Amino acid sequence: MSSDPWGRVDETGTVYVRTADGEQVVGSWAAGSPEEALAYFERKYEGLVVEIGLLEKRVQTTDLSAKDAQAAIDHLREQVEAHHAVGDLDALRTRLDKLVQTVEARREERKQQRAKQSDEARKAKEDLVTEAEQLAQSDQWRAAGERLRALVDTWKGLPRLDRKSDDELWHRFSHARSAFSKRRKAHFAQLDAQREEARRTKERLVAEAESLSASTDWGPTAARYRDLMAEWKAAGRAQREHEDDLWNRFRGAQDVFFAARSSVFAERDAEQAENLKLKEELAEEAEKILPVTDLKAARAAFRSVNERWEAIGHVPRDARPKVEGRMHAVERAIQEAEETEWRRTNPEARARAEGLTGQLQAAVDKLKAQIEQARGQGNNAKADKLERELEGRQALLDQALKGLQEFGG
Template identity: 30%
Template sequence: KAAQRAAVEAEQQANYERKQAIIAKLVEMSADADNVNRVFSEVRDLQAQFKEIGEVPQQYSSEIWKNYQDAVEKFYDQLKINKELRDYDFKKNLADKEALVAEAEKLQAEEDVIVAFKKLQELHDQWRAIGPVPKDVREEIWGKFKELSTSINKRYQDFFVERKAKERENEEAKIAICERVEALDFSSLGTYAAWDNMTKEFMEAQADWKKLGFASRKANAELFARFRSICDKFFAAKAEFFKQMKDVLASNLERKIALCERAEALKDSTDWRATADELSRMQKEWKTIGAVAKKYSDQVWHRFLAACDYFFEQKKKNTSGTRRNERANLEQKQEIIERLKALDADAPEREVAIKTLKDLQSEWQSVGHVPFAEKDAIYDAYRTVVNRIYSKWDNARRGSRMESFESTLSEIGGDTNRLYRERERLLRVYEQRRGELNTYENNMGFLSARSKNADSMLRDMQRRMQRLKDDLAELEIKIKAIDSKL
């Protein structure tokens, strides 16, 4: 009997270990969420094996059965989730592909066939990136997309066939123009009239060339080089002829006319120092230029002199009191800063303080320029005290708004419709503020610590985010106050 009992106990222990192994396998399979569908039949086999295994030691009986049930339930729960996720993916993928079909339909109306073709390629890339759809509509949705793609591709192919024919036509026309100008002989021209007449022929050829579209890329480049070469030869020869015919007087006249035009362009400038230096430099250059033909000499000199005199007269009128005025403006702005500091220290009633601050800011804006070396420092001092005053009043302003809101609620009383309208208005403001806060939070990640102004920008964004958070908290309090009355 002892031997039989030992044999039974050994068998029960072996059964316990086999069942433990099956449970472990089930747990492992349920944890592999990506493969629960594939191993479903194997799980069914493990369940059958578990049931076929005999008894286990009495002290483990309840435990082994509970662990088995938990493992099986966990697997089937995961199987259900996987199926639901797959169905959801199918549905979402179908919606995405239907949207791509709609985009492809819109491309039928796109006049630019190249743009339509490129956008179609992007749609195909997106299509390939989208997963499968339900099997019963798979062929149908692909058929629609494929049919639209075929139509767009055909338009694209037809476009290039037509363009190739047009390019060949343009190529033949450009060859004819090249041959036309190459036949012109300008080697023996000896008069201005002859060069002018030949110039008209080249200009007409260039105008005809510009009217033509492109030839094929290779032919177009070769033909343009050929056409440009003969044009360059002609205009170089023309330039050489005129150079030989002109004397130094004409050259000097051109340089002095150029100085006149430059002086006339500068005479209305208010950049007094830089313009005065430039005109002085030009006057020195004028003295280095030789004489011009007598019939132009007085005319061109008076033209240049008039432009220079006009500028220096305006400069004299406008700069006599500038430095004195800038120093007075600096003192006035320093006085405004001191008054702002006094306002910050005295902390008068909010309404009085706001009006005073606005008046001082308006007065600051009305003051003119200060000396250039002082402008950054005086502005920084002004900005610092203004920011400090506004910061101090933020909390006071919030308290005042809450008092005003509570007063508004008292006036509304039990009017439910007005309460609901007020609540909807506050919710719209709340969503707007929350959207602004999300935008700032997203933009925080784009600030580079290595950026020159990163620290300043970061602090500014953090201040604005905190202000938005305070506004959101205040809006929540107001909405809860309305809810308590509804």
């Protein structure tokens, strides 16, 4: 009989293994010595140790599913429980039990991870749906369309939820995309209609612009071109393939007219510039009449200048106020001299001025006497009131005296 710490072979060739539950029969051996029998079954044990070690490593380092791991554990457990090996089978059972716990922990961890991923996927899809529903109301057609396409790609990359939740969220997402597409289609259909209307309007404007290009009725035609331009801008844009051609024709017709007008106006401007030079010389001659010392001579000199002035044609519009203002200033100075002379030599006006002055002087003298009397009687309130009235009468008297001086000489 031969034995070791974990097994023995009896005289009949039966091999036993020692376990916590007592000895268990491993098998029979008749082909060699007891030592060979134990060595053979010990190698069986070592093979189980290797397999269990490999399984432990796979569980720890790979994504082996809990189902496959449990199947492998059960297979090894059957081999351990069959007692066809000599060694510490109880230690192998302990390792397998621990491995089961590890697999269960991994299973629970993965379950929680899947739940977390599902929650994250749900939140991500709900966010996509919310954004899509907001974009469905946007008028930024290009940017919103590109963003919606990007959202679809993002959706495809997310894990599926349970069928009910996934279908409900996809329905909302798809509905938002459809609503946006419907609005965009309606917008561009309306835009096409507006551009077609703009094309017809601009063709009419081009036809009129071309018919006016040879006109020599400069003012009204230029005004009409301005109106046509306003109508052009108000019409909006036509289709791209028509817009540039219509604009080139419209602008070309205007250019023909305004080039002809510019040529004519250039000649007119040269003539008016010469007229301005002549009128500035006359204005300088008129200004030498001032100051007026001999009214009769001044009138005659200004009449001569004015007759020559009237014979000269138009000057440039922007220069007209200044040069005409110089002549008007001389004319007003002569008129003021005439009015001053008339007032000075008018006997009726002088008499009226003297009469008014006399009346005001009498009123002032009377008020002064009344004030003195009131002061003498101690009636200061009345005296103060009369003094205020005196101030007004005195001011009128001073003004009348000044006017009367104009009649002196």
